[in-house]
Amino acid sequence: MIYLDNCTTTKPSEGVVGAITSDIWGRVSIPHMKESTLVPQIEKAYKSIRHLLGVGSAGTVTFGDVNLSRFDVLTIGGVVTTEDVLSEMTSQTEVISLSWSSGLTGVLNPIEDIVKVCHDAGVAIHIDVSHAIGCLHWDEGIDADFISFRGEQIHCLQGTCATYKRERGTVNCDNIPGLVALGRAAEESAENRDLMCTEVVRLRDKFERGITEGVSGAVVFFSDSERLPYCTAIGFPGVHGEALSYVLAEKGVFCGCEVHKLEKELVAAGIDAVLARSSLNFGLSRYTTEEDVDRAVKIICDSAVRLQKMSERL
Helix, strand or coil: CCCCCCCCCCCHHHHHHCCCCCCCCCCCHHHHHHCCCCHHHHHHHHHHHHHHHHCCCCCEEEEEECCCCCCCCCCCCCCCHHHHHHHHHCCCCCEEEEEEECCCCCCCHHHHHHHHHHCCCEEEEECCCCCCCCCCCCCCCCCCCCCEEHHHHHCCCCCEEEEEEECCCCCCCCCHHHHHHHHHHHHHHHHHHHHHHHHHHHHHHHHHHHHHHHHHEECCCCCCCEEECCCCCCCCCCCHHHHHHHHHHHCCCCCCHHHHHHHHHHHHHHCCHHHCCCEEEEECCCCHHHHHHHHHHHHHHHHHHHHHHHHHCC
């Protein structure tokens, strides 16, 4: 199997799985457990998460998804500009919620500019950094009011997530194994950030070159834009994206599975609707090897060319 759907979810690392031992259980609220190994484990996990987020000792970091239910929230998806934010913002909007990057195309949104626009308008901002965390450096932090990410994007367990909020608050966690696992994943992601920005970029570029050289008319979208180092979206003229995805899965190559969402996002970005329908996205990881890329390119090119020839006869 060649897994190239790391934009959707990632395989938990051995370090993450190994971090969850039989000793990691209980509740710190129980008096006789306060002096156990739980407190040091919890503190270490939160320290690793804070380091990865680049927030230092500021604000509050909690284990769990962001909760904005008490606000009037405007959620904006896909590729977003400051003009998009201003045009959709209303007098009732209290929080703008968006992702730093598209997990389908890898395109980065101009977060610093968007944050400034929101704060100038007196509106708070929530940024989902799930796809960008562990890939980009932001040592000076992000001037956002809320930041969240999902652990499954950084080789942790599904269902794990963390949230930063600017205001101070209490920290609680009922899922200590999940927190410890996320802390370990955060630690590993920080250690491998340079790898993601160098070797994984090299492999992604090699992958893109192989596809465009092997498939007539193949197009790499947004190659001139700032992108995540592991994501790519490619158009295969004359081939239906879903058909190619099915053929690849039958041959053991797993690409992005949200074909319709990708099509919608590409059309919104101005890509021709027919070409958008003929597109797939791929996501590498720090575990993707050169051999994986070489084998995947051959299988994808052979499959796409065969489908192109079939469509010519229709």
